[in-house]
Structures are given as C-alpha cells and as structure tokens.
Amino acid sequence: MDHLSEKEKQTMRDLQDSLTADPFPLKTYTHIGKRGPRRLDGLPKASGKADYTMDVQLPGMLHMRFIDSPYPHAKIISMDTREAEQLPGVRYMLRFDNPELPERASMGKVSGLYGDPPPLSGIAHFEGEPMGAAVAAESEEIAEKALELIRIEWEPRPFNLDIIKAMEKDAPLSYPEMYPDSNYWNNGLFDVLTQGDVKKGFAKSEKVIEFEFVRRGHTWIGPERPCGVFQWKGDCPEVWVKQQRPHLVKKNLSTWYGGVPMNKIQLHCLYQGASFGGWVQVPWNMGPLYCAGFVAKKTGRPVKYVFTRREDFYGGSMDGGTYRFKVGFNKDGTILAVEGTSICENQIWPVFNPMNHLKESTRIPHLSGKCVSIWVNKGPTVPTRCEQLPTTLSLTAIFSRVAAECGLDPIEVALRNDGEEGHDMAHLNKKKKKLGFAVIDSLKECVDKGKAAMDWDKKWHPPGTQKLPNGRMHGLGFTWTNEWDDSLGSSEMAIRIERNDGTASILAMGCDNGVDAENTYCRIAADELGFRLEDVHYNPQVDTGFFRMSPDSSTNMSINGWAVRHAARILKKQILEAAVGPTAKTQRGSFRPAFPDCKPEDLDIIESVIIKKSDPADRIKVADFVREAGQSGPLTSTESGGFRWAFTEPLFAYSYHVQVGSYNPVNPRPHMTRQAHFLEIEVDTETGEIHIIKVVNVNDVGKAINPMSCEGQQYGGSIMGLSRGKFEEMIYDPATGVLLNGNLLDYKIATTLDVDAPIDTILVESGMGYGPYGSVGIGEDVGTVMTGLIGPAVHNAIGVWINDHPITPDKILKALGK
Amino acid sequence: MTENTKNDFRCPYCRRLFDSLSAMKNHMLENHRDGDLPKPEGQIRLTINRKKYIQDVKPGWTLYYLIHDQLGFTGSKQFCDRGACGSCTVIMDGKAVLSCMILAIECDGKTIETIEGIAEAEHPLIPSYVKHHAMQCGYCTPGFVTTSKALLDRNPEPTEPEIRTALSGNLCRCGTYPQHVTAVQETAITLKSQTRQRG
Amino acid sequence: MKDFIHFNAYSIDEAVALLSRYGGNAEIIAGGTDLLGKMKDRILPSYPEALINIKTIPGLDQIEEKEGMISIGALVTLSCVAEHPVIQKTCTALAQAASRTASPHLRNMGTLAGNICQDIRCWYYRAPQNRFSCLRKGGGRCYAIKGDNRYHSIFGGSVKGGCFAVHPSDTAPALIALNARIITSKQSISADTFFNVGVTHTTVLANDEIITAIQIPAPAPDTRSTFQKFALRKSIDFPIVNCAVAVTEKNGSIAHARLCLNAVSVVPRRAVKTEEVLTGNKIDETVAEEAAMAAVADAKPMEGNAYMIPVTRAIVKRTILACRENHGG
Numbered sequence A: 001m002d003h004l005s006e007k008e009k010q011t012m013r014d015l016q017d018s019l020t021a022d023p024f025p026l027k028t029y030t031h032i033g034k035r036g037p038r039r040l041d042g043l044p045k046a047s048g049k050a051d052y053t054m055d056v057q058l059p060g061m062l063h064m065r066f067i068d069s070p071y072p073h074a075k076i077i078s079m080d081t082r083e084a085e086q087l088p089g090v091r092y093m094l095r096f097d098n099p100e101l102p103e104r105a106s107m108g109k110v111s112g113l114y115g116d117p118p119p120l121s122g123i124a125h126f127e128g129e130p131m132g133a134a135v136a137a138e139s140e141e142i143a144e145k146a147l148e149l150i151r152i153e154w155e156p157r158p159f160n161l162d163i164i165k166a167m168e169k170d171a172p173l174s175y176p177e178m179y180p181d182s183n184y185w186n187n188g189l190f191d192v193l194t195q196g197d198v199k200k201g202f203a204k205s206e207k208v209i210e211f212e213f214v215r216r217g218h219t220w221i222g223p224e225r226p227c228g229v230f231q232w233k234g235d236c237p238e239v240w241v242k243q244q245r246p247h248l249v250k251k252n253l254s255t256w257y258g259g260v261p262m263n264k265i266q267l268h269c270l271y272q273g274a275s276f277g278g279w280v281q282v283p284w285n286m287g288p289l290y291c292a293g294f295v296a297k298k299t300g301r302p303v304k305y306v307f308t309r310r311e312d313f314y315g316g317s318m319d320g321g322t323y324r325f326k327v328g329f330n331k332d333g334t335i336l337a338v339e340g341t342s343i344c345e346n347q348i349w350p351v352f353n354p355m356n357h358l359k360e361s362t363r364i365p366h367l368s369g370k371c372v373s374i375w376v377n378k379g380p381t382v383p384t385r386c387e388q389l390p391t392t393l394s395l396t397a398i399f400s401r402v403a404a405e406c407g408l409d410p411i412e413v414a415l416r417n418d419g420e421e422g423h424d425m426a427h428l429n430k431k432k433k434k435l436g437f438a439v440i441d442s443l444k445e446c447v448d449k450g451k452a453a454m455d456w457d458k459k460w461h462p463p464g465t466q467k468l469p470n471g472r473m474h475g476l477g478f479t480w481t482n483e484w485d486d487s488l489g490s491s492e493m494a495i496r497i498e499r500n501d502g503t504a505s506i507l508a509m510g511c512d513n514g515v516d517a518e519n520t521y522c523r524i525a526a527d528e529l530g531f532r533l534e535d536v537h538y539n540p541q542v543d544t545g546f547f548r549m550s551p552d553s554s555t556n557m558s559i560n561g562w563a564v565r566h567a568a569r570i571l572k573k574q575i576l577e578a579a580v581g582p583t584a585k586t587q588r589g590s591f592r593p594a595f596p597d598c599k600p601e602d603l604d605i606i607e608s609v610i611i612k613k614s615d616p617a618d619r620i621k622v623a624d625f626v627r628e629a630g631q632s633g634p635l636t637s638t639e640s641g642g643f644r645w646a647f648t649e650p651l652f653a654y655s656y657h658v659q660v661g662s663y664n665p666v667n668p669r670p671h672m673t674r675q676a677h678f679l680e681i682e683v684d685t686e687t688g689e690i691h692i693i694k695v696v697n698v699n700d701v702g703k704a705i706n707p708m709s710c711e712g713q714q715y716g717g718s719i720m721g722l723s724r725g726k727f728e729e730m731i732y733d734p735a736t737g738v739l740l741n742g743n744l745l746d747y748k749i750a751t752t753l754d755v756d757a758p759i760d761t762i763l764v765e766s767g768m769g770y771g772p773y774g775s776v777g778i779g780e781d782v783g784t785v786m787t788g789l790i791g792p793a794v795h796n797a798i799g800v801w802i803n804d805h806p807i808t809p810d811k812i813l814k815a816l817g818k
Numbered sequence B: 001m002t003e004n005t006k007n008d009f010r011c012p013y014c015r016r017l018f019d020s021l022s023a024m025k026n027h028m029l030e031n032h033r034d035g036d037l038p039k040p041e042g043q044i045r046l047t048i049n050r051k052k053y054i055q056d057v058k059p060g061w062t063l064y065y066l067i068h069d070q071l072g073f074t075g076s077k078q079f080c081d082r083g084a085c086g087s088c089t090v091i092m093d094g095k096a097v098l099s100c101m102i103l104a105i106e107c108d109g110k111t112i113e114t115i116e117g118i119a120e121a122e123h124p125l126i127p128s129y130v131k132h133h134a135m136q137c138g139y140c141t142p143g144f145v146t147t148s149k150a151l152l153d154r155n156p157e158p159t160e161p162e163i164r165t166a167l168s169g170n171l172c173r174c175g176t177y178p179q180h181v182t183a184v185q186e187t188a189i190t191l192k193s194q195t196r197q198r199g
Numbered sequence C: 001m002k003d004f005i006h007f008n009a010y011s012i013d014e015a016v017a018l019l020s021r022y023g024g025n026a027e028i029i030a031g032g033t034d035l036l037g038k039m040k041d042r043i044l045p046s047y048p049e050a051l052i053n054i055k056t057i058p059g060l061d062q063i064e065e066k067e068g069m070i071s072i073g074a075l076v077t078l079s080c081v082a083e084h085p086v087i088q089k090t091c092t093a094l095a096q097a098a099s100r101t102a103s104p105h106l107r108n109m110g111t112l113a114g115n116i117c118q119d120i121r122c123w124y125y126r127a128p129q130n131r132f133s134c135l136r137k138g139g140g141r142c143y144a145i146k147g148d149n150r151y152h153s154i155f156g157g158s159v160k161g162g163c164f165a166v167h168p169s170d171t172a173p174a175l176i177a178l179n180a181r182i183i184t185s186k187q188s189i190s191a192d193t194f195f196n197v198g199v200t201h202t203t204v205l206a207n208d209e210i211i212t213a214i215q216i217p218a219p220a221p222d223t224r225s226t227f228q229k230f231a232l233r234k235s236i237d238f239p240i241v242n243c244a245v246a247v248t249e250k251n252g253s254i255a256h257a258r259l260c261l262n263a264v265s266v267v268p269r270r271a272v273k274t275e276e277v278l279t280g281n282k283i284d285e286t287v288a289e290e291a292a293m294a295a296v297a298d299a300k301p302m303e304g305n306a307y308m309i310p311v312t313r314a315i316v317k318r319t320i321l322a323c324r325e326n327h328g329g
C-alpha cells in the first residue's frame, strides 16, 4: 500500500481533498483513461433487454390518467365525476377536493421557491397542467374515456405569456396563489452580481455597444415519458419511478401518507430514458407518484401512471427570455466593462446570473449583472442540461459582438480576456500553483488543437464576405468558456468482495441516465483495487441504502469518483491486511494463511491476483484467497458431520464524499480548465436554411477517465445544442395560451440528417480539475455552450446579427431584407 | 344500422359479404371445403421472431400495445406515440415500420421481427453498437438497431448517406447519431466476412 | 384509442357498401399513418364508428404499365413509388416527391392514395381533444388568422373565406404536374380537380367513394420532371413549400410545362402564369427566376408567414433549373 501515505489516510478521513489538486493520483493507470467497448449497460440497451419504468407491468395493475387543464390559468369551480365513476372498469376517482389529500405535501422541492404545491391541484397555472382529478382504471383506454365524462365548470382567469407584458404594473397575476403581489419572482428580488464599477469601465472604454436578444423557451424532451408504478406490500411501499434522483424520491416519500419509515421503502429506479435534469426538479414531479400511492392504498392494487407525450411538455429550460447588454471595450479586443440583464420566464432558480461565466473566467474588471425571473402562465423552467445556459449564451453573444466590432478573430478576443474574477492569467496561474496544479494555459491548448482541426486560420474571414461557388454564404463561429462541474452534493458508495469468486460489487443506488458513469466507477475501482475490469460490476438499480449522486445536481465524477476511490483504497487495504493475517481470523472460519510472513505493504494486487512485490511468483488469486464459502451456502451448520465450512469475515468497505466546492457563489473554486468550440456552416440566402458543415469540440476535462463517454457528451451535446439553436422552441397560441407544438412532429429535435457534419471531438488533459486524478465534468458543458454558437456563425456568414433564437429560416430571410 | 338489406351475409372464413344466404353457402362450399375452421372475430395469427402466435385483439390495439404490453416484447419503446420518432420500430415482412401506428388487428398473417428476435439471432449489429457506444440513455437504441437490421438485410453495403437516410426517421435526444453510422458500417463488414466464411 | 368497429374489406364493393352503410361515420384505413394520429389525439368532434381496412383487398398493391399508362394501385406504398425504376425514370418528380415524404418508416407504411387523401395539419385543427372548434370543424372562426400562422397559406383562405390551412401532401404537386388521373370506385378524375376544400373534406371524394388507383399517362418524349421540398428538418417534417414541374421540350425550347406548388395554399396550386413564362423558352437562370417571380406574384402573406414567399420563389426556381437536360432529372 505504498501509495497510501499517512497524509492520504488523513485526507480520506476528512474527505476535503477536492479543494486542491488531487494529491494522490495513481502512478499508472490500467483501466482509467482507456478506450474500450465495455459498457455495463451496452448489451441490455442494444438488445432491448434494458428495462425502463415505462415497461413495468404488475399483476392487477391499474392505469391512472390526469385531467389536463385546457386553460393557461383557471380554477375549477365545480366538477361532476359521477358519470365517469360509473363507467365499467373505473376503480378510483381521485379528486383534487378529496378531503384526505393534503393541501401541501413535499413534492420533491429542490429549493422551495415554488412553495410546495398540493399533489393534485384545483387551479391550473398553465395549459396542459395535469390537475383536477386522476382516474385509475383497468386500462388506459378506460381511464381516458372516464376523463371525457368528467364535467367541469371552470373559472378561466386572465393570463400572461409574454414576460415583458407581465412586468407591467396592471398585468394580471400569473401565479396569485404563490406570488400575490406581482409577477416578479420573490416579489422583485433579483440575483445581482457586481464586480468593480461598470460606470468607470465604460468611461475608460474606447467603444461602448448595447444590444438585446430574445431566446425562445424550449424544453427537455426526455425520450421516456414521466411515469411510475406504486404498490403497497402491507405498509411497505414498492415503487418504480422514472426519476433522476432516487434519493430525493425516497426522502420525500418518507414524509407522505402520515410518514413512511425509510427502511420500509423499496425503490426501483430502472434505466432512465433521459431527462437531462429537466423533469426531475419540478415540484410537480412527484404529485402523480403521490396520487398513485394514494390510489394504490385505496384500491389495494398496484397503480401505474404514464404521462402523455404532451404532458411531458409542461416545463422548459431556463433560458427563455430577453437579454440586454452594454459592453465597453478597446479596439484591441480588451473588454473593460459589461452590464447585463436577463429577464427570463418562470426560472425556478433565478440565481444564475448572465454575468456568471464572465466573472469566473475572464479578466474583465467591471461587471454588473442582474437576473430577473417573471412568472407567466407557462410551465416552470428548470435547469435542462444545465442552468448555465443563460450565462453561456450571454458570454457567446458578448464575445462574438466585441470581436465583430473590432474586426478581430474571436479567438484572439477570447485569449486576450481569459482570466479569473477580473484578473489576468498570471493571477490565475499563481492560484494554480498554490493549489498544487500544473500551470497550463488551458484555453491556449484547446484553441490550438481546435484551430488545427478546423483549419481555422485558412477559413476565417470577416463577416458576410465569403460567398461560395454553390451560392451559399460561408460562416464560422467560435465560443469558449470554462469547463465546469459541481460538487454540490454528497455521495456514499460501498464495495464488497463476493465470497465465492472474489469479484467486486459496487453498492449504491443511483440511476443510469446514459453517461456510462457506472463503467467509469468500475474503472476507478478496478485500478485502485488492482482488479481486472471484468471483475468489478455495478448495478445501480438495486437499492442498497447507499445513495450516490446520480449524475444530477451537476455532480457525477467530481463526487462519486472520490467516493468510489476512497472505498476502493480502504478495501484494498482490508484485503492485503487479511492476506498477511494468520488463520482463524474469525471464530468460524478463516482466510487462507496466504502471506503470513509479510506486511501489507509487501504485497500488491495486479489483475485480481495478490502478489508479493519482491517475488511476484509468490501469488494467490483474490478468488482463491476468499475461496468458496461452502456449497450449500455459508450458513450450513458447522456441526453437521463435524465438518466446518470456511466462512470468513466479509470484505467490505464504504466511503463517502461530502459536498465541497461549488460553482454557486456560495463556495467558489477558481475554474482552471477551458473548453472551446468551433462551428462551420453555410447559409442559403434564398431559403434561409443553415447547413452544418463541421463541428469541432475541444474540452479540457483534466483527466479523461472514460474517454469514450466524454466524447459521447461532446458529439451528443453538439447535436442537442445545434438542435436547440436551429429549431427548438415552444410555441403558444397568443390568444388562448395553448401550446401549439406539444408533440414530436411540431416540436423539432434534429434528426441524423440535420447534423450530419463531421464532429471532431478533442480532449485535453491538463489535470487541472478538482475531481479524482484531476478530472473535471463534461456532461453539461457541450450541450449548453453549443446552443448559442449558431448565432455568431450566422453573423459571420451573412454579416447581420439575428437577435431572436432559435435562428429559423424566416429570421434569416428577414435579416437579409427578403 | 340502417335498413340496408344488401350484403348481409358474411362468410365466416374470409369475411366476404353476400346478398343471400344461399350465395354465401355456395361460396363456402366452393372455397372453404377443406382447411382450418373459421377464425373468430378479432383473432389474428402472426409470426413474431420465428414463432407462431394466435392472439385475440381489440380493434383499438396498436401493434405496439400487442407486442409490448400483451406479449412482453418490451424492447420496442414508445418515445412519441405518433409516428414521429422510430423508437417503436419493428420489421414487418422485411420492412422497418412503426408499431405505434399500426393496428394489431390488421397484422393477421404478418411476419414480424423485433429487437428481441434480432438479439436472439446474435446479429453482429448488437456487439457493434456496444463497441461504438451507439447509445446513451438507450431508450431509442432498439429502434435504431431494428431499423439498421432492416437496412442491412436489403442493402449489405450501405454508404454513409444511405445509413443516415435509413435512420432519418429515428430520433435520438441524446445525440448519438454519429456512432450509428460507424456501428452499421462495421457490422456490414462483419456480415460480409461471415458470409464469406460460410460460402 | 377509443372503441370502434373494424372491418377487413375483401373487395372494393364490400368497402363501398360498408362506407355507405355507415353514411359518413366510417373511415377507410390504408397505411393508417394519418388516420390513427387523428384518432389518437381525438382532434375531431366526432370519432369514426368503424374503420374499413382496405389492405385486405387483393390486387391493389400493384404498379402496372399498360397502354401508355402507369397505374399505381391504391395500396402501393410511398417507398414502392420512390424505388420503382420506371417511375424514377419517366415520372421522376413523383419518385422524388415520394422519397422526400415523411420518414423512411412512414414511407414503408403510408400509401400514395392515402397521401393525397390526408387531412390538413393546421396546429389549431390538430390540437388534441378538439381544443379549437374552428371553421373546419363546423365552428364559427379561424384561430390561425390572429394566431400563429407561420405555416399557413400565403394564397388566401378557403371555407367561408376563412380557413388558411394548407394542403400538406408532398406527392400531390407531382401528380398534378404529371397530369395524373385519380381512379375511384365511381369515376376517373384529373388530379387537377381532385382537391377541394370544405368543412369536412379536402378532396372531391364522396363519403362512400374509394380511390382504387392513380394513373399517370406516359409522358411525351423529351419530358422531364423534378420535385423539390423545403421543410425545417431534412426528414419527418411536412413541407413548408414544395414544387413539382414537368416540361416537354421541342427543338430545344419548352413546348409544354406544368408546374404545381403545394403546402403554400389551401389546395395544391397550379402555377399557370409560371407555366406561361416557361413555354417557348429555354431553361436558364433568368427564365427560372422570372418564372419563380410569377409563381408568387399574387401571394398575400399573413402576419407570420411572409418568409414563405422568398422560399417559394427559391424552390420554384430550383425545381425548374433541376429540370434542365443535363441535370439528369
């Protein structure tokens, strides 16, 4: 155990090592950083064997459906459900005014900003809101038919769709129950960010520009729709739910129905048909589950609900709104001051200031940012892929405008302004050194690699100047920012050595949402234990009682990676200590006396074999060491036939990692790694179409523990980001507030033909992350940052700014005066 | 129903209508003297993954509902439920079709292959999909694999544009598109060497 | 889906008899790709009592060439049309249109006849649960006029002057450009006059009338035809504008031209003025541009759809240019 010093043991104890560089990385890596086909979820997913909550069926299961509000804002005055209740096959009618329903229940709130809505509301605040009543019936067909038989007298209320109008004094109230005074979130409290003095900055600037743009709200579109199944086994609930956060479900569930002890809840979070954070964080998200449990109790039957595709459209990402900026800069591209306001609709956490990334990753001395959230009668908006969307959109817009105004290459402007909290790179470099990191110019590395891949210098041209032989205009776009993750969460994970064959099982409930995280944990555990990769397995769908972050709260490797590494290191120590022990460690059995003359530090484990370092031929397989625990199981009586089965002490270790750093202003850590993205397009000026020609993503992930999974986040994020930038928006009828495109034909997500360009994925490994081995997250980054990149690329092509996103053909034609 | 007296007699075997009982009788004697007994209303006979099924179905059932909810072929997924995403794809009589937009009652006599059948037959697409990480959340993946299988059956050496076009009715929210091209192309090579070995 | 009665029809007569028995409350189902979507969303105030499956009628899935005519049975799918070598060669515009319709899966299911009989796609009309009972559902007003009409007609309305829903078919303009005839259980109608908008219909078909085949006369020698489509996404999406043209050349100039647009007006729109510009000319950039201008000369955009005019112009121009001899088309 030579890599485990006293100091490291101490570190493991206080678990506070993610505020500095990883002090104890491994010297060599066997599985970490390797490409390879192993995906724990690969075979089940490709062969259709992976089970999702949508697929769950239980004997006697009832199907539950909800009324969807036809109005954007309305109250139920009276509701006649008699006819529906009489329909054969209807088993339970749960009405919002059922006296047994609590007025409020803990509905999975994250921050409580919405208050805690009741599980089933009698008032709708957006069209399509599932509310009013839930019908449980023998089939979905019958439930649907029953809904049609419910007669409701509505009191439609005035509503808002437009944030700017909703800000006006005499605007109707959008959410009067929660916000009785105005449509401003928290009645006008904004998130404000200030650094320096923007007035001074503008005065010093050679040039000052002002601009505004609109981003239309869009949504997540999880391929598997929100759903769950609830059944009671006596007083123990057994629950299946599509939920990115099992721990949160369990915690909330324990407070329902008068309280359910945590140890009686059996929860299954199967494979997740992705939710990108979206659905998971809405306080309404657990309302249907609450109702299912309620009805399951009343009927004695398992109850399943599946939202319709349209019902899944009830929320959106946090970027829908109007953005206003004033920027002061010098002609060489040095930015001196930025003042920015984002006015966004229904942000559940309006604390993600448009200036955040400018503060974190630039030397711009003077910043002033305000984030305003306005309530309108649309669904709530929550971080979708990431809440950094508004701020990265802002950064992209500001930097590309400045570059265009100065007639400079945007890459030059980025390099010129790279820094941290108003200070230059020298300042950041000092911090890198102090925290134990190598001093590497991350942006420069990213940019150099990306430029080469894009052949940037050859292709770059001033805006609107490059007409191609095919008649289209050629455009290039560039953006950058820091690479981010968060450790705003905690994690506990355990590893157990199976007694009969010495394989290792990682234990912790989480959820698989497709980022191949489980495989990554296995790589870490295998390398740390000295095991073969195939000897480490992890099934996160089993509730072992341990909860890891699941990748959610923007937190995956940066927390779980540590937890699994700590556990593996402790476990390795346990194994080696047992290996040098004398026999009869426990009363009833013993490990083999494998290396009785050695000390633990004389040994190592390589490829699942314990070896003596001084004489590697002296070896025993871990499997042989732990050996069989008896054919009829370890519990066979030791007396039978006077024969003793070997039954050894369990080899098991757990560890945990507590919340440390955060990109919230609460506990900031300087961001040292960067990402840079390059986009090449052609614009058809006759039809307004944008053709994607090439994409280059460069991410400094510090250390790529599972490179193929990082690349998946790059091309996957690029495609999602470009789809958002080109197509995605939720379209409402202005007169009635009805969502017009709540289906997958009218709400457009890119097909394989829409982004069929080559996507070069480049990983830089500077080691400057706070995660284990110097890693930093990537899952949220690319999908978020790429969303805004269409804008500058289109400007470079046609020489005109389009201030309304997504950039659809009609807007391009309009900008061209056609 | 109105007092339309024409066509009131339906042949229980083939459900053709006749004007009179005697016409129907003659038809039955002529055409259905031997062979199976008539099929009850709402019953279909079909082959799924090389096995024969006799199923009673309701008119409103889609093929997706039949295979997924009734028969347990849960590999077909339901992303959009409106024909716009390809996640519910099955191969019917050799063509990739959308099970959410087909009535089960109209599948009498059809031969269907689902992702389960493709996996059972150890089609090289599956390891190739795993190898190239042509999946993230995996919800859309069976639909892609099934569509690709139908493509390779028809076109053993597809070009990149041909693959993209064939897969252009399949949506993937996780953005795994580039990997499908690689996975399908590699499978084509594997299949070719397999046939060469056999031949 | 709600309950309904399901019939497999084994002959045209049987299907017609069932239709007339249900007097408008039954629907023919072919590929079902349009019909089932409507039923799942319950967009209409009424729901069909019965569906009559015509896929069980033998012989309707054939493409035949006879007597200077290509005859496409009512059950021929769009992918069969797109892949048929003779159609590709002599009726290029139709093969191209079929290959650009919807998605590959839907083309394996949807029929050509179903494609021209499909219902409109106006998002007010298609909102689930009959949310907007607009003019087209017998209601009093059109919600698109003052609503979001980015995909609506640029050539005025229909029903009571109000409905601005466009005809969404991709194959219709090709059939019109190729001078096709629609053969029904009652009559033979030219594709030109087949489309007709009313409160509950988009074609001239009677309640108990069934298309049995679509016939295309073999084009005159030196005829070429092409089709182009503009949609937001390159697959799945309905057209925002599409255009088909067929030109016959004689002595190096156009002797005869038929050009049809769709998705921009309430029914497929023959662009007669454009045809006039083309006739007697040789196809080049200038002529194509002029012809394209003529196609949109009387467009009257609504608030949200003015962009469709330049797009239409571009698509018309490109369709014509693609019809030049060395373009293969």
Ligand SMILES: Cc1cc2nc3c(=O)[nH]c(=O)nc-3n(C[C@@H](O)[C@@H](O)[C@H](O)COP(=O)(O)OP(=O)(O)OC[C@H]3O[C@@H](n4cnc5c(N)ncnc54)[C@H](O)[C@@H]3O)c2cc1C
Pocket (backbone or CB within 6 Å): A745, B082, B083, B084, C027, C028, C029, C030, C031, C032, C033, C034, C035, C036, C037, C054, C074, C078, C100, C101, C102, C103, C106, C109, C110, C111, C112, C113, C114, C115, C116, C117, C118, C119, C168, C169, C170, C171, C205, C209, C210, C211, C212, C236, C237, C238, C239
């Ligand atoms: C996601 C999606 C995308 C689509 N994209 C496109 C597109 O890009 N372009 C496009 O043109 N279409 C598109 N469609 C519409 C698609 O449904 C049609 O293209 C298809 O061809 C319809 O044929 P079908 O056989 O499935 O019709 P069905 O649904 O079976 O029938 C449609 C209608 O026609 C009637 N009908 C069918 N056959 C006959 C007959 N022989 N005689 C009389 N009436 C008949 C039916 O009663 C019904 O009312 C799309 C559909 C979906 C779901």
Ligand code: SF4
Pocket (backbone or CB within 6 Å): C120, C122, C123, C124, C125, C132, C134, C135, C136, C137, C141, C142, C143, C144, C145, C152, C162, C163, C164, C165
């Ligand atoms: S355009 Fe036609 S279908 Fe659409 S709302 Fe108006 S009347 Fe109805």
Ligand code: FES
Pocket (backbone or CB within 6 Å): B077, B078, B079, B080, B081, B082, B083, B084, B085, B086, B087, B088, B089, B098, B099, B100, B101
């Ligand atoms: S679920 Fe069938 S096509 Fe989307």
Ligand code: FES
Pocket (backbone or CB within 6 Å): A223, A273, A274, A514, B135, B136, B137, B138, B139, B140, B141, B171, B172, B173, B174, B175, B176
């Ligand atoms: S892998 Fe998630 S939708 Fe395709």
